[in-house]
Amino acid sequence: MKTTVADLKEYTANDIQILEGLEAVRRRPSMYIGDTGIRGLHHLVYEVVDNAIDEAMAGYCDQVSVIVYPDGSVSVEDNGRGIPVDTHPKVNKPAAEVVLTILHAGGKFDNKAYQVSGGLHGVGVSVVNALSTWLELTIWREGMEWHQRYSRGVPQCELTPVGKADRTGTKVHFLPDDTIFEEKDFSFDVLSSRLREIAFLVPGLKIDLKDLRNNKSVAFKYDGGVISFVEYLNRDKNPLFKEPIYIKGEKDDVLVEVALQYNDSFQERVFAFANLIHTVEGGTHVVGFRTALT
Incomplete structure (x- = not known):
């Protein structure tokens, strides 16, 4: 039987929805953080940490603190600008x-505020805000401590100075929305693994991780950068030469660092990063490295 136009459901401009503000993030969170499972849950932390790391790479931050609280919330604090x-x-x-x-909205779309940056440019922390039951923002800047609270992305008060401060930095404390996430428990091991990687890639940066649910804590700080990273990866192996090979170069405002060290095993392990983001599926930078090496 042939379908006619009259048989079709009416479809007009009234059927077109316009999602305002952060509503789109709450409707389709997986578009922004991958999924709403354990991976997406931890991605929230990484997005806030990435902002702190950008401050470190710009030369304004040398300490980051991540705390997991008994209520399932997480805070990320830095001593940046x-x-x-x-x-x-x-x-x-x-x-x-x-x-x-x-x-x-952010300061990473040109090279004025940040020469290099990672994360979801201008999206990350707003996505975290949208997907949190509540978020507390504390800023130390211009000699004052500023505070603002949000609920599911909506400001609950004005950004207000609450006292004087003799430091600078930012603290973001948030509780993931349990109506969105299937998993609610952060993994100390997953967080520590990612934070360790970052500490290797930003020499001199100290990153503290505390889990108040079980009083576990760890601190990372490596002055050797990617050289220390390779030595860490080979810690249980038998290296064929003592010092890792290290290469660093810059061309057309692109900086490249490579460290490698062979061992007596038969398994290849290649870790590639672009702007501190682990590119697990490789990319042109990995292809270029392999071509140059062989």
Whole structure:
């Protein structure tokens, strides 16, 4: 039987939905963090940590602290410059509120504030905010301590100075929304593995991880960079030469670092990173390395 136009369900402009603000993130979270399982849950932490690491790579931060609390919340604190608190001229809101509530708002789209950066540019921390039951923002900047609270991405108060401060930095404390995530328990081992990698890739940066659920803690700080990383990977192997081979070069504003050390096993282990993001599926940088090596 032939279907006619009259048989089709009416489809008009009224059927087109426009999602405002962070509602799109809450409707389709997997588009932004991969999934709503254990991987996506930990991705929230990585996005906030990436912002702190960008400050470290820019030379303004040398310490990051990550704390997992008994209620399932996590805080990430750094001693960087602090998110700007002055009013954004286009939207007439504090810059910090813009960063946490508007997708694609951030300081990483040109090379003015950050020469190199990782994470979801202008998306990461706002996605974390949208997918959290609550988020507490603390900023130390311009001689003051600033505070603001959010609920599922919506500001619950104005960004307000609450006292004087003799330091700079940012602290983001959030509780993942249990109506969105299938998994609610952070893994100390998963977090420590990722934070260890970052510490290797940013020489001199100290990263502390504390889990108040079971009083576990660990601190990472490696001055040797990728050389220390290779030595760590070979710690249980028999290296064929003592010192890892290290190569560093820059061309067209692209900086490349390579460290390698052969051992007596038959298994190849290649870890590749682009702007500190682990590219598990390789890429042109891995292809280029293999071609140059062989």
